[in-house]
Amino acid sequence: MARTLILTLLALTLASCAAEPVPPKDNTPSHPTNALWMVLVYLDGDNNLEADALKDFNEIEAASALTNTNIIVLVLFDRVYGYSIADGDWTGTRLYQAVYQNDTPDNTIVSLRLSGMGLSAAGDSDELNMGDPGTLARFVDWANANYNTQYTFLVLWNHGDGWEWNTNLNTLGVAYDDTSGDDFIGNNQFAPALAGKGIDVIGFDACLMGMLETAYDLKDAADYMVASADLEPNGGWKYDDWLDRFDQNPTPSNLCYSLVMSYSNTWKDLQYTTLAAYDLRQVTNVFAKFEAYVSDLIAATNLWINPTHTNIPTAMITTLTGTVEQYYYQAYGGYIHLDLYDLAQNYPLPSSTDLMSAIDSMVMAHYQNPLGDIFAGNPRSHGIALYLGTFYQIRSPYGKLHLYDDLDYTYGGVGNFLSGSLWDDYLRALYVFPHFMWIGAGTTNKSLALHTYDYYQILVTNTGTLSLTLDVPPSCDDSLFLYHGDIFSANRVGSSEAIGYGVDETIIIDATNTGWYMIEVLRYAGTNVSEEYQLNISGSAGIY
Template sequence: MMKMREYKLVAFFVLMLLCCSGSTYGLTFDKTVKTGLGEKAEWTVMVYMDGDNNLESNAIDDFFEMSDVGSTEKVNIVVQFDRIGGYDSRYGDWVTTKRYYIIQGMTPDGDNAVEDIGEANMGDPQTVIDFVNWGMSNYPADHYCLIFWDHGSGWKTPQSHGRKYVCEDETDGDELETYEFGDALRVITNNGVNKLDLTGFDACLMGMMEIAYEIKDYTHYMTASEDTEPVAGWDYYNTLWDLVNNSSEITGRELGELFVSYYSGYHITLSTLDLNQVEYLTTALDNLVISIQLKKYRDEIQDAIDNVKAYTSDSADLYNFIELIQANIHDTNVDDKAQMVLNEINNVVASEKHDIYNENSHGIAIYLPYYNYDQNYDSLRFTQGSQWDDFLRWWFYGNPGSNPPTKPVISGVKEGSVGTKYSYSFFSTDPDNDDLYYYILWGDYSDEEQIGPVVSGETIERSHTWETDGGYIIKAKAVDVHGAMSEWSYFRVSMPREKIVNQLLINKFIGLLKQMFPSFF
């Protein structure tokens, strides 16, 4: 018969065996593990997993890929998982939204969650903000990765009302539109002061210029697919395995490159983009599309649109389109500007993968509609900060025989003081004597002004007040009634609060001296 001490020893070794075996059958996880402020890790990976739709089964499968690795002292893996009834009944068939700190061997049973937040609308940007703030507060780290997991879509879908979206919540009938997750990241990062290291979209069709531009100020790198994704999605096991074993050496760029390198399947594209380079690409693209808006190039542009690598009827590979423009238009100026765009794309695309079914994919797509222009496109940051939408409007609406108006001449005060209204004049002429519209940006956060139509050669005046001191650039362009547009004009103004005050004091002092000592003046 065993003595009590021997029983205790046997029980101890059995318990140790269970703990070290990696088996979790019949076990639950302590909810108190890692629920409060702990030591700062090197990485926290936050997965916003929207399984509240027909991808619920795939979400469960990817949960296991993450738990096959599990968190460590150096790497936190946290998941916000929303489910729905009717697609997959495994692991309790719960239908709320739960948060998990992923431990090796964990199952997505409800009892293993750190907390249940009820039915959360994953299509609400505030839900994103709440999750990331929770993740950062409870699992602080030197580096952060946020992954949006779910459906993604192109521009022409009824569900998205003409806009691109990710994370479709079937229960709440909502999804995250582009401006919404852009706004969420703006809040999370304090207007970009604390940028995320990597933002990923494990979703279809999100690897676009418009998405990159929307979040470029809030995250250093972005990983996404130009084309649709296979339902298996990304390889979380191998990527996270490399991360937990090399956490101190891996940067945001390198983590994105790992996701790309391990990605596999049929009909795939995936790339990691350096968003710090996106503004340079935008400038190069602007310079090119302004230069090709001429009637004589319409056949060459049409050929490029007809032959470009397209993913839907509205999106295509940007690099391939520019290659075709460069090959079709035999003009040194256009060739040089096209090459600048290609060079900048190479700078943006840090890593890229595609299979034989996606030849001519280079890592970043752009809105290039074949049939018509969707006015909802105008709501994006990219359209407000680039000339691409102007190029598309010219392509669809511009009169091939219309000549562009002259660059507007801007006149007015160059130096003033904040809080004071100043008047500026704008003047342009149209070679065809067409009526004109003026588009004016004041260089602050005010909305773009549109004036017109006005007669060609008529001077218009507009007033504006700047509320904060600093330097500003007024921008103006003229567009005729057929869509032919001028180049932008630029007019620099300065509103130095202290300088103006000091100058007034100096002028007053000089006036006083003139009264006291008139013979010296």
Template sequence: MTDTQWSHAMRTLAVVSTLLLLSYGGMAMGAPTQTPSTADWTVLVFMNGDNNLEQYALADFYEMAEVGSTKSVNIVVQLDRNGGYTSDYNRWTDTRRFLVKKDRAPLADAAVQALGEVNMGDPQSLENFIHWGMTTYPANHYALIIWDHGQGYRDAVSTGFQGDRFRSAHGMPFRSVSHDDTDRDQLYNIEVQQALRAGLNGRKLDLLGFDACLMGMVETAYAVREFSDIMVGSEDLEPGDGWAYHLWLKDLVRNPRRTADKVARAIVRSYPVPYRSHLANSDALLTLSAIRLSELDSLAGAVSTLSNAMVKALDTEVGAIKEARQASPVFARDNPRPGDQRFHHVDLKKFATEYQRRTANPAIQQALTAMLAHHQRAVLKTFAGAIRENEGASGLAIYFPAGRNAYVTDIFEEHGYEKDNQQYPVAFVREQQWADFLHAYFARVP
């Protein structure tokens, strides 16, 4: 090869390398220049602060920086800011990727990549982050945390109150998480599935976490069951401060060989600690659970078996079902004002145990016993503060309006529990029989 040919080949290689870099996220700013060694864990945090949670995003980033990445644990964040809610750290407003280093603030020039404005409600953005993070920071184990507003199998509209994660700047009532104000978009349940399927490309996460409100639902866990071993999420609202990253990441850095179930347990165990230290009983309404996703097919099947049994005997069972439902408190009630009941999520185990006390039907008793056994195997660890524990919060919620009027006046439902819904359909609704039971029940209960 001549000198001219060699020079041309090197220029061509440089152009190709630049194009590959840009295809996964913009300008490099101190990105690794050589292939890193394989860590024990890479923790990927898809942190959407392009909304009224911006200040909390920065606070949680700094909690991660209290620990910082090590040779054994990579802490990798894609942070989108809004700039309209806080001027901290020079009020940069685009989207940047960070390898979080100890005591390094989320300043713009600390990023390893600047991406420009990224729509964090676009599944392609999540897919790109997953692919880039796992390729750039290879590890034996991976955790992905989706950080932002959340609302289980749907979304919440703007409420105007402060401090809790279910506030949204939009008026888009659907099953979603990660609400981007600038682009006025969010990730619907089915879009999270799409992003995970494409981004993981046949691989599997060890842990998938939702640091967001109301994601600890059967519907959500069922949607992501094939993509991770464990899911962590809350049945109820989360305060703006979210998870205690400085505590569970410190534990992981000290013990990087920890398995996913132990990491999940540490996340749940550490969650209420900062709230208790600020004010006695301030954790009373908190919930967080770690779910074994390998059990979700069996649990969902057991829910369907119970649903079919209830439909078959509904003429004689409707009274007992109604009483059991009335004895099952809904989550996220009294928000934003006392007396408000905007949501219809109840604890699955609480409803089942209340119903067990009220039915003498042998087929239904058998179905309830089987479903509760699957529930016990599915819930790896759960925390509920004093009030929620007393009310029976046990790890997984499910959508269950009290009756037809509650269902048809549910402005957030938007036909999500109709099997023929074509707008961001929910897998659990379409594939299992709980929706069939609900509609049969609604026909008898006003």
């Protein structure tokens, strides 16, 4: 199967890690503690990925790289009851130094179990919360105190959610721990937990973490990052393959190259797969060029209020969601990430060229499968994503998608990226502007299919009365609703649902608030749905 691998290998230099106070060493069994590289795997199987975690642990043990002194692999492994009975069906948290096994992987762990971090080397009563950033910090501190290596690679293994999800308006992240109440490490938490700990490379064997927001927040915690901008298959990285590739030339650049090449070979038949490695030392430059691009976007908002009622934001959203590479398809509602390079290229502004050039310098190695389209594949991926927004369906299954005001992203200011970027300000403006047909005072005629809705928006600039009448055709039974601010039941300020064919609908309110009002027309019943209704808008309120 054909696939694309895009690689730009940079000259790499690594600063030595600053010395810091470290906790006392634990009384662990005798084992090698000196190597060129320390690979720390934060293996959170305390969820529905438990069986996959065991499989990946076996892949680590199958790496012949463990037989020499280049690489030491340490694994903090947490399990849960109910998803796998392999390896004795233990369910606590254990600490291991990986040991090579030449047998066929059978979900049995042969690695050396260690004591440390308050964990014993025997029994099954220890439990750590892998969703606590303090656990992650303690893992790295313990490894630094007990092992002497030149380089450190930290892998965070589990579910990943990118930067936002709208179910409970929570900012999400990685490392979900079922035993600890589904706790997780938030996107704004892993950078503070890892700062100053001498990590050279951070990898996310998790979905959707290859984002500018993630890279920017981690720029002071490591020099390099490896992550997928899209979903990852449950099998994730193939550990024995990339470890052995890396072992042939154990440099930071070859680590990045080995991971991307291994991933491309492993998942070449899945069209949505992608993986990239980023030089985090280039992120500040990308951020500056991105801010210039956003400034160009913000300058264009001056044209949004216009006498022709052209809905420019809606046209933009249509362009972005229809032509730009995306990493989460919003067909049934949900959040969407866009490829940042493809955004700059397909929505060109004066600053686009500089932004694309900066991204090229940051993305060291990149694989994307050329199969599929921008919705179900990654043919135009350049490896780095950006959060666009959350979508929901207005009257599913008959309605259309609508961009949602995502409060946590635009108002929460979570993390360094959102605290310092204009992007959330632009999205806030984009969310507040409705994405429907913009009309003014007067009449609008339109036919409407049975059990479907039409949506309109009007802009009230001065308070006063607002009068809506819907002339319903004789063969139909239509309803009329009015909202202020957004299409939510809590925002409804008027409704008319007279029963019967050909019965007109009327809403008259005192519009004490200016701003956007949304009109919803429902064709509830009808025998000749090709007949048009007539919507009339008038009143003493100022209607732009």
